[in-house]
Amino acid sequence: MKLVPVIVFSLLCTQCFSQQNAKNWKDVNYAGGDAKVYHDLDIYLPEKPQPSYPVVVVIYGSAWFGDNLKGMAMQTLGKPLVDAGFAVVTPNHRSSKDSVFPAQINDIKAAIRFVRANAAKYQFDTSFVAITGFSSGGHLAALAGTSGGVKNYTVGKVTQDIEGTVGPNTNFSSNVDAVVDWFGPTDVRVIDSCRTGAGTVTPNSPEAILIGGPIKDNPDKCALVNPITYVNAGDPPFLIFHGDKDPLVPICQSEMLNAALQKAKVSSQFIIVPGGQHGPGVMEEKYYKVMVDFFNEQLKLSKK
Secondary structure (H helix, E strand, O other): OOOOOOOOOOOOOOOHHHHHOOOEEEEEEOOOOOOOHHHEEEEEOOOOOOOOEEEEEEEOOOOOOOOOOHHHHHHHHHHHHHHOOOEEEEEOOOOOOOOOOOHHHHHHHHHHHHHHHOHHHHOEEEEEEEEEEEOHHHHHHHHHHHOOOOOEEEEOOEEEEOOOOOOOOOOOOOOOOOEEEEOOOOOHHHOOOOOOOOOOOOOOOHHHHHHOOOHHHOHHHHHHHOHHHHOOOOOOOEEEEEEOOOOOOOOHHHHHHHHHHHHOOOOEEEEEEOOOOOOOOOOOHHHHHHHHHHHHHHHHHHHO
């Protein structure tokens, strides 16, 4: 994956939505007030009054390089979800330049715990907390979905704290009830070629910077980054989108995740977008509707 932002954002207006909907909170610190912008999140509620709203956490893509792109997450995946009646929470997270993995998933899990801890204050219906994201945000969404309940985890000689201790709400769950993954990476060892041991990922690639060292020298760290490592039958339902012409994250990344989920008997829908690239052709209204319908279906099932 190249050292570039993964979506063209020049046409997006990160302030437009806030001008249309006054029922929101900006720059809320989910880490207990540490004054770090990468630990801020925004909250958006639908305009239709309700006692509470089911929640979707939306994560931006940035090749793990961004630590303050939450407004862009709202303008892409967040807006159709708010329009459909979901509360949307868009967290920032530490970039790979701020801290190596697992800092990024630690932050996302802290944001999910924040949602549950502050349900009454922000009208969250925490009987349904889902997650979505694109590109590196898709990776983090998928990882949040498969690593529910995981704390310290060991692969080979490396142990990492996947849950983390960010923020004051560590007594709350970071589990999610449904996942929509938009063309996220999975196995960073083979992201350039999808051939095990191909060794084509360069030393300064986003994946190498994320784990803090060369890919070929750190197979255990690579496994700990991989959502597939944690897949089990208790995982929430998944919906995965990927364009078959994606030039940055090859479609085999989502094929591998979908296959692992199905092998574990986890409900997983995989939508291959013909001609879809890394965002263009995939992140479009017709597929946003599929995402909304998926979350609505999972919400209904959760109420039975």
